[in-house]
Amino acid sequence: MLLAIDSSTGTSVAVVDRDGGILAEQAVDDTMRHAEVVGALIRDTLSAAGVSAADLSAVACGMGPGPFTGLRIGIAAARAFAFGAGKRVVPLVSHDAVAFAWYAAGNSGDLLVATDARRRELYWSAYTGTTVHGLPIRSAGPGLAAAEDVPPGTGMRIDADAVSAGSLGMLAELTWAAGAGFAADEPLYLRSPDVTMSSRKRVTA
Amino acid sequence: MNREAPLVLGIETSCDETGIGIVRGRELLSNTIASSMEEHARYGGVVPEVAARAHLEELVPALTAAVAEAGISLDDLDAIAVTSGPGLSGALMVGVGAAKALAVALDKPIYAVNHLVGHVGADILDGSGTPFEYPTIALLVSGGHTSLLLVRDLVSDVELLGETIDDAAGEAFDKVARLLGLPYPGGPEIDRLAALGDPAAIRFPRGLTLPKDMAKHRYDFSFSGLKTSVARWVEKQQDLGNEVPVADVAASFREAVADVLLTKAIAACADHQVPRLLLGGGVVANARVRELATERAAAAGVALRIPPLSLCTDNGAMIAELGAQLIMAGHGPSTLDFSADSTLPVTEIQVS
Numbered sequence A: 001m002l003l004a005i006d007s008s009t010g011t012s013v014a015v016v017d018r019d020g021g022i023l024a025e026q027a028v029d030d031t032m033r034h035a036e037v038v039g040a041l042i043r044d045t046l047s048a049a050g051v052s053a054a055d056l057s058a059v060a061c062g063m064g065p066g067p068f069t070g071l072r073i074g075i076a077a078a079r080a081f082a083f084g085a086g087k088r089v090v091p092l093v094s095h096d097a098v099a100f101a102w103y104a105a106g107n108s109g110d111l112l113v114a115t116d117a118r119r120r121e122l123y124w125s126a127y128t129g130t131t132v133h134g135l136p137i138r139s140a141g142p143g144l145a146a147a148e149d150v151p152p153g154t155g156m157r158i159d160a161d162a163v164s165a166g167s168l169g170m171l172a173e174l175t176w177a178a179g180a181g182f183a184a185d186e187p188l189y190l191r192s193p194d195v196t197m198s199s200r201k202r203v204t205a
Numbered sequence B: 001m002n003r004e005a006p007l008v009l010g011i012e013t014s015c016d017e018t019g020i021g022i023v024r025g026r027e028l029l030s031n032t033i034a035s036s037m038e039e040h041a042r043y044g045g046v047v048p049e050v051a052a053r054a055h056l057e058e059l060v061p062a063l064t065a066a067v068a069e070a071g072i073s074l075d076d077l078d079a080i081a082v083t084s085g086p087g088l089s090g091a092l093m094v095g096v097g098a099a100k101a102l103a104v105a106l107d108k109p110i111y112a113v114n115h116l117v118g119h120v121g122a123d124i125l126d127g128s129g130t131p132f133e134y135p136t137i138a139l140l141v142s143g144g145h146t147s148l149l150l151v152r153d154l155v156s157d158v159e160l161l162g163e164t165i166d167d168a169a170g171e172a173f174d175k176v177a178r179l180l181g182l183p184y185p186g187g188p189e190i191d192r193l194a195a196l197g198d199p200a201a202i203r204f205p206r207g208l209t210l211p212k213d214m215a216k217h218r219y220d221f222s223f224s225g226l227k228t229s230v231a232r233w234v235e236k237q238q239d240l241g242n243e244v245p246v247a248d249v250a251a252s253f254r255e256a257v258a259d260v261l262l263t264k265a266i267a268a269c270a271d272h273q274v275p276r277l278l279l280g281g282g283v284v285a286n287a288r289v290r291e292l293a294t295e296r297a298a299a300a301g302v303a304l305r306i307p308p309l310s311l312c313t314d315n316g317a318m319i320a321e322l323g324a325q326l327i328m329a330g331h332g333p334s335t336l337d338f339s340a341d342s343t344l345p346v347t348e349i350q351v352s
């Protein structure tokens, strides 16, 4: 059983079980209130699933790509929860959860997943299908590009407004069961920090 | 919950220090600090996004180190405390998100507290003497804030007397250091140079001390004009082809800052008939600020307290202690619904 958290778009929290599926899932789509809502979402989702921290095997965490302020809060929450519960964090690429859900619904073929990166840019990832275990095969990305420069892709395109922690958690269960590798344990900001370098200007003319 | 000597873990991420503190009642068990200061050096000041990224990376290592140092078990904690504000909002949110998740994982209450009031609470952890009784005047000076508080009661009655209307004092040190070609952070560099210079060499202006300003801004500070005045003086020397006497500039600038800080702080003590002055914030590291505080307080018959530097700079122990004080005073926990508030007023000691 896993707690899953993704804040690459809004804030989504789920409790999943490999055999039982998504036991509970709650989300707040607002992309500006992650820090406000993440605590109550975790508490309420656990309680809706009737699960306590001790029952979990690990915490699945969407590492993005996503706008950094919000993305970071979900990762901080996942890491702190795992620290408190004495469990490990299993990191995943957030776009993979969108692709996983689409293929799991019976679709096949090429897929392009895009999410909002603000500043008229998009985060994107391309997929070609699934492994025998049903894990999505990412052929390119995650990347960051101006809306008009996102690779056109040859199949279906999903512009996702939300990443479901339920899908993310089920993908983590399947990845675990298949013995496949998880993502790197680092946030996928895909953008350097904004730094305004102030120059040494004269104050007198 | 143990209300006599609660075991509290505090999380502080309002600026560039990731602070995790653990206290039991009034006893300090760990004050673990990971700073991203070096990452900001090449920018000449704290870059909010760089600070926020560093908090995320330092969080779990700092938690792990603090718990190990304190030699406690997480299950024994009575509560989690966290800085809700004021501070850099993206940085604050890392601590807020983490603290909430930790509290839920451990099924412990959470106390969302005010960073500035936390600086005052740090005094309680100073093992070198009995902490101050209240009321006390508190002068908090760092790269992020310059505030003068009247603390009648730590957990229920804190009044903001004044604050900077432009740059924080620490920021002024950084900016003047830069224009003198000194590296970041500027405070220690200016301090080092100033020791070799004449503090009376140049009479730089004392912001908001003229009679007309004192009416409206008796306890407020302004350092932007001082910084400009230093820049103008330096440029004039350069234009005249003179070598800039950097040690004299540093000493005179430092004197102007220390003078205005302590003049206003001592005036606040006199006006409110409070014979106690507490210093906090990183600028307390400045030798001249400490020296002048000692002189002026003695002359005014004011008892002075300066906690050790590790408790003056931003840290999680002060946040844990403020949480512990709230618990000991019988205050209930915050809900899980508070947010980070970059401009949290000092009157909001705990956010519900």
Ligand SMILES: [Zn+2]
Binding pocket: B115, B119, B142, B144, B145, B281, B313, B314
């Ligand atoms: Zn501070």
